[in-house]
Amino acid sequence: MQRGSHLALLAAGLGLAVTGCTKSDDGGPGGSPRAEMAGILAAVKSETGAIQKEETLWYDADDLYKYIDGGAAKFAKAGFVLLAHTEWRPAGEGKAYVVMDIYDLGSPQGALDVICDSRSEQTDYVPCGRECHFTPELVELRTGRYYVTLAPKPGPADDTQPLVKALAEAFAGAAPPGPSDEELVAPLPAARMVPHTAAYTTRGFLGHDFLTKVREALYESGSQGVRLFVADAGTPEKAAAVFAEWQELAEARPAEAKLMPGFFAYRDEYLDFVVVSQKDRWVAGASGDPAAAQAMLVSLLKQLP
Numbered sequence: 001m002q003r004g005s006h007l008a009l010l011a012a013g014l015g016l017a018v019t020g021c022t023k024s025d026d027g028g029p030g031g032s033p034r035a036e037m038a039g040i041l042a043a044v045k046s047e048t049g050a051i052q053k054e055e056t057l058w059y060d061a062d063d064l065y066k067y068i069d070g071g072a073a074k075f076a077k078a079g080f081v082l083l084a085h086t087e088w089r090p091a092g093e094g095k096a097y098v099v100m101d102i103y104d105l106g107s108p109q110g111a112l113d114v115i116c117d118s119r120s121e122q123t124d125y126v127p128c129g130r131e132c133h134f135t136p137e138l139v140e141l142r143t144g145r146y147y148v149t150l151a152p153k154p155g156p157a158d159d160t161q162p163l164v165k166a167l168a169e170a171f172a173g174a175a176p177p178g179p180s181d182e183e184l185v186a187p188l189p190a191a192r193m194v195p196h197t198a199a200y201t202t203r204g205f206l207g208h209d210f211l212t213k214v215r216e217a218l219y220e221s222g223s224q225g226v227r228l229f230v231a232d233a234g235t236p237e238k239a240a241a242v243f244a245e246w247q248e249l250a251e252a253r254p255a256e257a258k259l260m261p262g263f264f265a266y267r268d269e270y271l272d273f274v275v276v277s278q279k280d281r282w283v284a285g286a287s288g289d290p291a292a293a294q295a296m297l298v299s300l301l302k303q304l305p
Contacts, residue, residue: 033082033104034058037146040102041086043174048166050088053097059083077202078113079106087153088167096152096160100167103147108178109200109213111147115140116199125196129172130181136161141168144178185215187304188228194218197227205229206268210245211283219296226288226296227271230304236280243278250276257290260298265290279304 041056061080065072072080081104089097105111108130115131118140126134129143136156141148150168152160181198182190188198197218205211216229233239250266255273257265265275271287275294278284279301286293286300 034084037082037084037102037104040171040174041084044167044170047170047173048088048163049091050098050163050167051091053087053089057085059085074117075103075105075114079110079202080104081106088163090159090163094159096154098160098163098167099149099151099153100171101149102171105145105147107145108184110202111142111145111178112181112184112198112200113202114147115142116201119196123196128168129175130177131196132168132172139164139168141172143172144176146171146175181217185217188215188217188230189219189300189303192220194220194225205231206270206274208246208249210242221292221296222289224288226286226293228284228286228296228300230282230284230300233281233283239278239281239283242283243276246276246283250274255290257294259294263294263297265294277301 038056044050045052059067060082061076064075064080064083067083067085068075083104084102086100086102087097088100103111103114105114112131115133118133124134126132129141131142133140137151139150141150148168148171150164152164178184182193184200185198194217197216199216201211201214201216203209203212205214205216211231214229214231216227218225218227231242233242247264250264253266253268255265255267255275257273257275259265259275260277263275263277265273268274268287273290273293274285274287275290275297276283276285277297282301282304284297284300284304286297288296
């Protein structure tokens, strides 16, 4: 599924002048998100030997819009807690530096939700943290509940690329890694899951606001694969309501397929063929080849607790 990308927005946000933030660079009370992040930054500084150009600027949920106006809502929906804006330069002379922004999303699922938006068929994944996307202009890192962007300034340069790499690796080494992707999207099966396809959508899956906290992943099956997704509605009654609302909307785009009782199918503008069912508190579905999708959905339903 192609998710809308906010990568350009982030890149633009990194170039904004930082105004409206009056918080100083102190760690705050022990055990707080700010204190934990300050501890990680201290470890990054010690590991890399890099020099911070300015004090860390801190943004919470009330003033994040001052830094990424227009993009704050996405982070808030994912569980945003805190942002640390930092600027680093290599030891020695030179004007080039690296902007490293660290977003605490409150949970590993929130960090996964945010970084999924920037995945594409052209994404260059590098082994760092739980997930890391590389371009010369912007590196995106996910580890635990943190989502991190690193951007060389004034632009890609040979003398800042080693620092970008060192900062990313130091942060990934200092921050708690959190659960694996397979654990984050459980109860979806781990077997045959395609790497870098595990995803979590806080709200608005497939454009429907009633589909919340949806786990999904792509699985090996034929040439195109099958995508499985599941949402825990909390109770069988709530799951039945979600299932009914989804089915009613799907009636406008029916798909011709031989279905088992308790299933419905339709043609989605993003995923094409989609088949959906319900089991107890779970609403689950699959997309892909109709026969393969329905077979894998049946298998998933049998495994749900």
